[in-house]
Amino acid sequence: MAELTYRDAVARGIAQEMARDPDVVFLGEDIAKAGGVFKATVGLYEQFGPLRVRDTPISEQAILGAAMGAAMTGLKPIAEIMFSDFFAVCFDYIANEFAKSRYMSNGQLKCPLVVRTGNGAGSRFGAQHSQSVENWCMMIPGLKVVAPSNPRDVIGLLAAAVRDPDPVIFFEHKSLYPTKGEVPDGEIVDALGSAKIVRPGKDATLLALALMVPRALAAAETLKSEHGIDCEVVDVRSLVPLDTQTILGSVARTHRLFTVEENPRLCGWGAEIVSIVADEAFYDLDGPPVRITTPHIPLPAADILEDIALPTVERIAERVRKAMQS
Amino acid sequence: MAKVEDRAPAAAAGLNDDIGEATRLRLYRIQVEIREAEQRAFDLFLQNLVKGTSHLSLGQEAVAAGFAAAMKPGDLSFCTYRGHAHTLARGVPIEKVLGELMQRDNGLMRGKGGSMHLTSAEHGVMGSYAIVGAHLPIACGAAWRAQYKGAKDVAVCFFGDGTTNIGAFHEALNFAAVWKLPVIFVCENNLYMEYTPIGDVTAVQHPAADRAAAYGLPRIVVDGNDADAVYRAAGAAYAKARDGGGPSLVECMTYRHSGHSRADPAKYRPEGELEKWKARDPIKLYRERLKQFGIADNVIAAIDADVRRRVDDATEKCKTAPMPPRDILTKDVYADGGFAWRN
Numbered sequence: 001m002a003e004l005t006y007r008d009a010v011a012r013g014i015a016q017e018m019a020r021d022p023d024v025v026f027l028g029e030d031i032a033k034a035g036g037v038f039k040a041t042v043g044l045y046e047q048f049g050p051l052r053v054r055d056t057p058i059s060e061q062a063i064l065g066a067a068m069g070a071a072m073t074g075l076k077p078i079a080e081i082m083f084s085d086f087f088a089v090c091f092d093y094i095a096n097e098f099a100k101s102r103y104m105s106n107g108q109l110k111c112p113l114v115v116r117t118g119n120g121a122g123s124r125f126g127a128q129h130s131q132s133v134e135n136w137c138m139m140i141p142g143l144k145v146v147a148p149s150n151p152r153d154v155i156g157l158l159a160a161a162v163r164d165p166d167p168v169i170f171f172e173h174k175s176l177y178p179t180k181g182e183v184p185d186g187e188i189v190d191a192l193g194s195a196k197i198v199r200p201g202k203d204a205t206l207l208a209l210a211l212m213v214p215r216a217l218a219a220a221e222t223l224k225s226e227h228g229i230d231c232e233v234v235d236v237r238s239l240v241p242l243d244t245q246t247i248l249g250s251v252a253r254t255h256r257l258f259t260v261e262e263n264p265r266l267c268g269w270g271a272e273i274v275s276i277v278a279d280e281a282f283y284d285l286d287g288p289p290v291r292i293t294t295p296h297i298p299l300p301a302a303d304i305l306e307d308i309a310l311p312t313v314e315r316i317a318e319r320v321r322k323a324m325q326s
Numbered sequence: 327m328a329k330v331e332d333r334a335p336a337a338a339a340g341l342n343d344d345i346g347e348a349t350r351l352r353l354y355r356i357q358v359e360i361r362e363a364e365q366r367a368f369d370l371f372l373q374n375l376v377k378g379t380s381h382l383s384l385g386q387e388a389v390a391a392g393f394a395a396a397m398k399p400g401d402l403s404f405c406t407y408r409g410h411a412h413t414l415a416r417g418v419p420i421e422k423v424l425g426e427l428m429q430r431d432n433g434l435m436r437g438k439g440g441s442m443h444l445t446s447a448e449h450g451v452m453g454s455y456a457i458v459g460a461h462l463p464i465a466c467g468a469a470w471r472a473q474y475k476g477a478k479d480v481a482v483c484f485f486g487d488g489t490t491n492i493g494a495f496h497e498a499l500n501f502a503a504v505w506k507l508p509v510i511f512v513c514e515n516n517l518y519m520e521y522t523p524i525g526d527v528t529a530v531q532h533p534a535a536d537r538a539a540a541y542g543l544p545r546i547v548v549d550g551n552d553a554d555a556v557y558r559a560a561g562a563a564y565a566k567a568r569d570g571g572g573p574s575l576v577e578c579m580t581y582r583h584s585g586h587s588r589a590d591p592a593k594y595r596p597e598g599e600l601e602k603w604k605a606r607d608p609i610k611l612y613r614e615r616l617k618q619f620g621i622a623d624n625v626i627a628a629i630d631a632d633v634r635r636r637v638d639d640a641t642e643k644c645k646t647a648p649m650p651p652r653d654i655l656t657k658d659v660y661a662d663g664g665f666a667w668r669n
Contacts, residue, residue, distance in 0.1 A: 025474065051474060052474075054505075056501065057497070057500055057501060057504065059463075059497035059500065059501055061459075061460075061463055061493060061494045061497045061498075062463045062466065062494070062497035062498055062500075062501040063463075064463070065460065065461075065462070065463020065464045065466060065467060065494065065497075065498065066463050066464075066466045066467035066470055066501065067467060068463075068464050068467055069452075069463070069464040069465055069466060069467020069468040069469070069470065069471070069481070070467040070468065070470050070471045070474075071467070072452060072453075072464075072467075072468070073402070073452070073467070073468045073471040073472075074471055074475070075470075075471050075474065077467075092457050092460055092494075093460070093463075096457050096460070097455070097457075097460055097464065101453060102658050102659070102660070102661070103438060103658050103659050104435060104438060104439040104443045104445070104453075105435055105438075105439060105443070105445040105447070105453060106434075106435035106436050106438045106439065106445075106654075106658060107657070107658035107663070108435070108445050108446070108447040109445060109447060109452070109453060110661065112661075141659055141665065141667070142659050142660065144660075164661075165661035166660050166661050193669060240667050241666065241667055241668060241669065242667060242668040242669075243668075243669055244668045244669055245669050276668075
């Protein structure tokens, strides 16, 4: 057992898989000699060499297209897109190519690759380097979508993603990179499509993802100590496949549902889950499901504005309290 | 092989016999097969048996034939929505191609892909891509795998003139050049993007070749209606790629006899242009070439008849083939064979 940062967990997860399988290769901008702009890939170039860890030009279409061509012919590439906002310049590969080649070819083509990307707000980078775009990917048939909230899950889910035969979009939260957590020694391999109850509780279910998980946990502590409301916090971890059984099971026990989402309001991931719960667990609910999200706005750069845009611990606690006491 | 005395007319004309009779007959057969199958696809449209859209390569057969004849079996083709020709050229059965166009269960992808996405991995046809430019980076990736594995196969990527103005073209060319990848980019310049002449919207005369220097590559322009010229250019590019010499960009000048797609009667072409190009019809040119090399009329006629018979047989099989079963609708979205996104 060792304490590791989320940032170092990324490098350890990639190293674990590259050491295991010589067909795992890694490409992206500044990822090799520089160790990544977020320093999340330090040491990989030195450990695995220039044939397996390769710097690319600033050509996001070339990065993702090359990853796909390598994947369909036998390699297991990990591609980095530095900021998830840049998906917009290479979205053809994500939406039209990775996701559809198996179906269109009647199963002849495969696409076993991982796209890692820095997602989310908190760095005061403004509207084009701060977005949470996991919902852009969740809506596309053929993709798998993962977003870990802690160092252990980074390693385990990254390993599961690399070993998965489908294209996996792996969202790392930029504001979580410096956070620390206990990580066991040795190989860690998790399973895609499993949510985790990170705090059991009986009064309400709080679903959260990535940076919103520690905030939901902190809000749950406040709600318990100040208002006697006992919240269960579920780390969704994987949007596709979606572990609806864990979510529905939690709602069946607590009878209340709150989603805590960093994405802007419209078509955020919580909307789909609320719809599933309304459809399949309506009579388990004691009150309307509540979505706590970023407002439907581009993100501002100023810290004072960015801080109030995202769901804060205070806003989450207040919104839950109000709903539970009304 | 033809006897030496049979080659007398060619030698007299000063023609280069570097290609040999067996390959020349193959080049001819591939071109005729594409011509007959594409013409049949058009006839089947008129009977409403081919649905959706379709982009024919009538007039452009020599490019597909020249590159395919110079390939080795493990080489990988990446095509566009105008990909019937390149798919057939790799030896994919005509029935499988027409079946897909007719959306039957015997089609290459059982009707799930359609005309624009012909794929036959077992023949090295690694997909036909309908988003302009998308497959140039993908071909780079296949070439990267060959380089990484020390394999000798080459990725060949075919695209139209219009592709040269999209970002992915430039990203892929630079990427392939910097990584020295065994990939060949083949621009089929048929003078028109969809409806607009490529020259009206491009800063240089040769949209691919004139950009080659920007990526440290030689400028290569080939007569794309002459299968021998294409075959020679292809051979040089394959040899360079297999020797670790990196990518090539080859611009083949050609012309499509029909419109962009089935919906396009091609009225935007100036009067006389089509006729001028039809005088240089690649199949007509090649028939004359074969005769110059002493190949008898009856040998040529036998190829024509055999191809026509095979296209007829394939058409009949497709007409009686069943439609795809409904249960494949949700299959092969994910690698487990299904479409489950939740538990």
